[in-house]
């Protein structure tokens with residue numbers, strides 16, 4: 001009975017937080033799709049509280065449900081949350097990461113107003129079988145996708161004006177699904193999200209920044225092609241969804257560091273000031289969350305190094321200092337987040353490194369992450385029919401204890417692909433088809449996986465050849481032995 005009381009009090013909390021919803025549970029059939037493994041859940045439940053109460057636990061697990069609203073929909077976010085919440089109340093339901101399917105069936109409000117519903121960030125280390133509905137602390141986020149694409153900000157109106165940044169209104173179409181498709185073996189994504197929520201909480205509670213300081217600066221560094229830039233964009237997109245109630249006007253600005261620092265140093269100081277004036281104007285809107293991405297931040301260091309030996313030392317130093325000062329000033333603002341990347345870890349300016357709250361190394365994927373990246377590619381080719389049959393491979397989050405022979409074969413490919421970055425791995429499936437499938441428009445899975453292995457071998461061999469490029473005797477086929 002104690003359990004029932006907990007559920008009731010949680011339901012009441014939900015009601016309080018959501019303008020007193022009165023759940024009206026309808027008969028439904030819900031599909032929860034996890035990487036093409038589909039679970040069907042039936043319920044005939046007219047009295048949600050009583051039914052769910054019988055099986056409630058005291059420990060609730062946060063389940064984040066992101067609801068994409070149709071552009072044509074005129075319903076309020078609260079009305080949509082109410083409808084989705086009611087739809088999700090199925091005592092036998094289990095949440096898994098991935099899209100929730102068939103929410104349209106027999107549900108007019110959802111069919112007319114909702115484009116997609118996605119569950120994300122369930123930690124399978126802790127909840128290997130998903131999260132039962134009765135155990136879930138359901139968190140709903142309603143958002144609309146912006147389809148306008150990037151706009152460019154120019155330094156001035158003159159002919160020689162350079163683009164100083166690209167700007168997106170978030171959540172943006174370009175970054176949709178990016179977060180879910182970035183695969184890491186350690187929990188990088190979760191800790192980045194948690195960093196953002198701590199930063200927000202500390203700001204909300206007006207924690208004195210003279211006592212506890214945080215700079216709102218994140219630095220991702222590591223080898224090329226490991227997804228650093230993508231992860232920054234995906235994070236901005238993700239938090240714009242998660243914080244949409246609080247910040248309805250989120251933006252991402254990608255600063256083109258090269259055009260700031262490589263062209264005319266004598267102009268760079270002015271460019272930085274102008275750019276940050278623009279950023280400050282945007283941050284003045286308290287309804288806006290402004291994410292600033294400074295990609296390849298090592299160009300700052302290049303500017304300083306150039307200052308030691310180059311022709312315009314004072315300009316270069318002035319530019320770098322101007323940028324650091326501007327970043328310092330931005331940290332006073334609650335609604336800004338600075339995301340930076342570098343692939344030359346040793347070369348990042350120490351003054352900059354010192355400002356970052358998180359300095360996260362993003363390494364090459366391990367065998368399991370390589371497998372999962374390749375699974376996503378292979379399943380995509382199956383989805384579009386280039387690989388025939390409808391046999392979708394499972395990802396490692398499904399905790400495969402009994403791999404099929406084809407899953408085993410792909411695991412071998414992944415094990416073999418040691419040293420390849422996420423970027424290289426995402427190119428391999430194309431190469432496999434282009435070079436080893438004789439242009440077939442439809443191919444069986446086994447044959448394709450064999451082609452994938454050949455493509456990995458070819459890629460590894462060309463890397464060895466490249467690394468020996470000075471050595472003219474290296475043109476033989478010695479590297480394909482494995």
Ligand SMILES: Nc1ncnc2c1ncn2[C@@H]1O[C@H](COP(=O)(O)OP(=O)(O)OP(=O)(O)O)[C@@H](O)[C@H]1O
Nearest residue numbers: 181182183223224225226227228229230343422423
């Ligand atoms: N861990 C990963 N999981 C899935 N995809 C990945 C991963 N790492 C990289 N990719 C893919 O590789 C592509 C390139 O990634 P991105 O440009 O973000 O890498 P980067 O680390 O910024 O590279 P660079 O250091 O060269 O700028 C992206 O399209 C992304 O989909």
Ligand SMILES: [Mg+2]
Nearest residue numbers: 228229295341
């Ligand atoms: Mg990059």
